Amino acid sequence: MRYVIIGGDASGMSAAMQIKRESTQDDQIITLEKGDYYSYGQCGLPYVISGDVQSTDDVIAKPVEVFRQKHGIDARTQHEVTAVDPNKQVVSGVNLENDEPFEIEYDKLLIATGVRPVKPDWDGIDLNGIHSMKTIPDTNKIITDLQSEEPETVTIIGGGFIGLEIAENMREIGKHVRIIQASQQLMNPIDYEMAKLLHDEAEQQGVELIFNEFVQRFEGDQRVEKVVTDQGEYPTDQAIVNIGVKPNTDFLDPNVFDLNDQGAILVNEYMETNINNVHAAGDCAVDYNRVKQQNDFIPLGTTANKQGMIAGMNIVGREKSFQGIIGTSILKFFTLDVARTGLSEKEAESLGFDYRVVSIKTNAVAGYYDQQPLHLKLVYEQDSRKLLGGQAVGTTGADKRIDVLATALYHNMSTVDLLNLDLAYSPPYNGVWDPLQQAAKKTL
Known part of the structure; x- marks a missing residue:
């Protein structure tokens, strides 16, 4: 065979x-x-x-x-x-x-x-100093460019997962970082009020954010010197374009x-x-x-x-079925952990669900032990209270909550079921009511 x-x-x-x-x-x-x-x-x-x-x-x-x-x-x-x-x-x-x-x-x-990576047909896209990041060779080219040209300003086109991770790491080596995003927020898979927490973090970390502008072209003499959008011009020494991906299926x-x-x-x-x-x-x-x-x-x-x-x-003949995805992901962005699973409110609305949301700001651990703010959002069906999705943003604890929520979604659990879960408690790790359960109580 x-x-x-x-x-x-x-x-x-x-x-x-x-x-x-x-x-x-x-x-x-x-x-x-x-x-x-x-x-x-x-x-x-x-x-x-x-x-x-x-x-x-x-x-x-x-x-x-x-x-x-x-x-x-x-x-x-x-x-x-x-x-x-x-x-x-x-x-x-x-x-x-x-x-x-x-x-x-x-x-x-x-x-x-x-x-x-999607490669847009913008004028100047092939100038030196313009990169994308997907493979090892892509990354080596960026690093070689950083070492040889020593750019001071790096403009990132696209505020998704890769764009934000690149932004953080570029700031870590002392670059001035600008993100240009065509929509009104970073991280489109999460809802705006949660993304706003990322915006605040970016500004505190010295990242320049440009929203609702569409890149039209790059300008420069052999090497990129400027990004031109439909609303402005931005000088830059290097540009990284990560605006999405496309399946490698053109040969089919x-x-x-x-x-x-x-x-x-x-x-x-x-x-x-x-x-x-x-x-x-x-x-x-x-x-x-x-x-x-x-x-x-x-x-x-x-x-x-x-x-x-x-x-x-x-x-090889061993029958095994794929049980599907929930849509779970997590991102480290400077001091914040940003996690999501299931449907956002935007998605629930576009898909026609009869949904409700609850959002809370609480503490990831016992408040008297340490102050670790955690923002949590649940999306659920109105009548059945069946969970549809959730998002968590905080300095710690977002990973734990999103994984519990992903497990609950896999098993079609409701907000009431969340209250019945026997979750670990000790002051350095949690309060007597887990943040997920605090949110779930508000749906009763």
Whole structure:
């Protein structure tokens, strides 16, 4: 049996290892990676800028040689797949090292190609000093540019997860940081009143915020010198553009493969595509959202690893279904932890839920022990009080609450159920009523 996997990162190699455990000596596992690196933690890359993570090498979980030598996987680098022929069960592409074409037949295929940053067609986008951050080479280019050009002002286009993490780490090395955001707030997945806490933190940390402005072009003589929006001009020495991601599925024929509007591959609970013997997993595929009860597209490393494992099990005949996502995430932004799960109020409204919200400001631990303010918001159905989502922002304790809330959402619990939970209490960790339960009491 020949198993072919396109993509050598989280979902691809989770699947490869799962297949390896179930395969025989006669089976062949071939992985095709367009870049040079396998299995690395992309979420750690912004912290290499400040030195909190010493090197991009430190985020590599397993070098490609380990897969080849220890696990016997035919792990290839610099192999870009450009087409899949489901009728012949062949993948074809180009070996970028020698510019030679290749064709490989498969018995089972997994597409795990991930996503890439959106590159807008703004004038000047290719000037020196303009970067995005998604891969190890991206990060190394930014660091080399910082060291060689010593920019004083860094402008970040996009106030999402990566943009905010880059902002924090750029400030840590003494750069003047500006964030330009097309919407009215940072972190669009959370509601405005929670995002306002991030705005206050950014200003306290010396980050310049520009809202409701749309970048039109970059200007400069070979190197970027200015960002021009629809409302103003901003001098800059370096720019980092992270305004979203797009699934790496351009090599698939949309008349053959079922894709959603964003280009993500439609899969069922067993990670099967609409094509026989072809599975897909990770950021290039859709996620079933348990709260929305519909397919979603929230590319996260946690989901990619789970989907890859499940795809690998199904590929070798061990039936296992993917149970879906809740939409849980967390971000460190200077002194704040920012976490969310399920639906925001904005999402609940747009999806037509008959919802209510409760927001509180409380203390993450016993008030007499320490002052650790925590802002908490719950979204729930009006009549049933079934939980729909929540957000937490504070200097400590947001991670604990959001994980409890994510577990509750997974099990379709209500705010009343939250009150019945037996949660840990000790003054350094909590009050006698956990903040989640304080909020839940207000829904009775």
